[in-house]
Amino acid sequence: MELVIFTGLALVAALAAMLVIVQRHAVYSALFLIITMGALAGIYILLEAYFVWIVQVIVYAGAIMVVFLFVIMLLDIRREPDPWTPPGRGRILTALLLSVVLLVELGMAVAQRLVLPPSGAPSVAGGFGTTQTVGRLLFTDYLFPFEITSVILLVAMVGAMVLAKKRLT
Amino acid sequence: MQVPLSAYLILSAFLFIVGVVGVATRRNALIIFMCIELMLNAVNLTFLAFARFLNSMDGQIFVFFVMVVAAAEVAVGLAIIIAIYRNRETVDVAELNLLKW
């Protein structure tokens, strides 16, 4: 059953991701990216991330993509007549070389059994992946990064407001 | 039958590759930005898959921080794109070549 759900969601995510990069109009790219993020949120539930999936829906699909859509609509981005830059010969050769190197490396890693086998059901006090566990860890072991992220968000807000402000001359 | 770890990793690698191809080929700055978000999502999936299979909550906490940083980055990045648009009337990265020799 889990396999069926995973296959379905993975196919949706992969297909939507491919459709993101081939659209001529930015709004359709954004819509397919929202679908990808929704499918990934479903996969997160399968991975027992019971808090992270709803944060993904609220923050990524519900806020970040809304900001993207706002900017696309405010800047009046039109349909692109020629979206693809065909790569030159040097670039194709570099890409092929790098792919061969990476594939050889992957083969060596798999052959030496560097890919870890799945362990049993995970267990942590308070439940694995629940809100209580995430909250407890954020306020004890990871308190310092948590406070730093609040400063990051403040800096980002101020920066965005300053950069996008209209110059009233 | 349980879903093996390699399935999650293959999906994550595929999404990352799609993101990289998008960044390398498209010229619209907003779509390039969206492909960066796609790459971040792929990495989130890797973190969560390993967190579950290694029975460690560190992966999930890190994903939380990745999401926060991605939100901050999107805000600032889009503000920069708006500022560039105001100056050059375009979001085509091929047109942003003032420093090219």
Next chain:
Amino acid sequence: MLETLIVMLVKIVVVFGALLLAVAYMTWIERKVIADIQVRLGPMRVGPHGLLQPIADGLKLMFKEDLIPSQVERVVFLLAPSLSIVPAFIAFAVIPFGDTTTLFGLLAKPVALHITDIDVGVLFVFGVASLGVYGIVLAGWSSNNKYSLLGGLRSSAQLISYEVSMGLSVVGVLILAGSLSLVEIVKAQAGLYWWLGMLPIPRWFIFSQPLGFLIYFTCALAETNRAPFDLPEAETELVAGFHTEYSSMKFAMFFMAEYANMITVSALATTMFLGGWLGPIGPSPVWFLGKVFLLLFLFIWFRATLPRFRYDQLMSFGWKRLLPLALLNVVWSALWALRG
């Protein structure tokens, strides 16, 4: 396994049907109550006291000509009403209507009166509500019409601004209840206070979080685009806002989405502040519905009485007054919880 599936399907069908009926009859209730406040009668002709008016309205909207202007972005134009109405209905999947019941002894096993209970119920409703913004912004953009675009952007900016204060206003409730699950939040409100040793007051969170309730209700008015925050869809502004180019069933879907959202935020406020399905005697769904209707009456009363805010007043109020108040409420609730 099959039994749980059938029970769940029955619950989904009942809830969905009841919600559709409630949305249709909300229009009738609104017209009658506003008429009463304005000392007139309201719909009286179609059926006794106008009771068949919603059916007549529905038929009219279905038979109107469905115009699709030629220069719109077709796919998004056709998709936007669905994007507006589906989140409004999905949010009802986690709201508890009542205690576990055996349907007066008909069922072998007691069945819980909610479609499902996830342990992040509150966040789920907020997440789904933030997805409802897409319907509006895409409808405004795809209409290929300056006024629709501006109306859509204004309306969605209003929605995302008030979402922040709405989320913060329920943090006090979460501190008191200790859980994000809606069923747990209702159960945490069971029992009575004895005020001055004599007067029994139920332990509903509205009494311990009055500021939280006021902020939540104000944000709920703004989130559902209801008066006094209904500038983006007022008939005298910006033509008709984001739904200018829509006709017939698609237009009806936007309005159904608005009423369904109204019912959802009222149901959520009932669950979190008014004790959900708790009541001294009698069947629990009756108490739940009674409280939801009380809040819906408040919505209608506000529409009939208050003038609307100007857009800049609305945004300034949301960011400069409600958000600091909500933060103050969070700090106050945290201090209260820490002290004992």
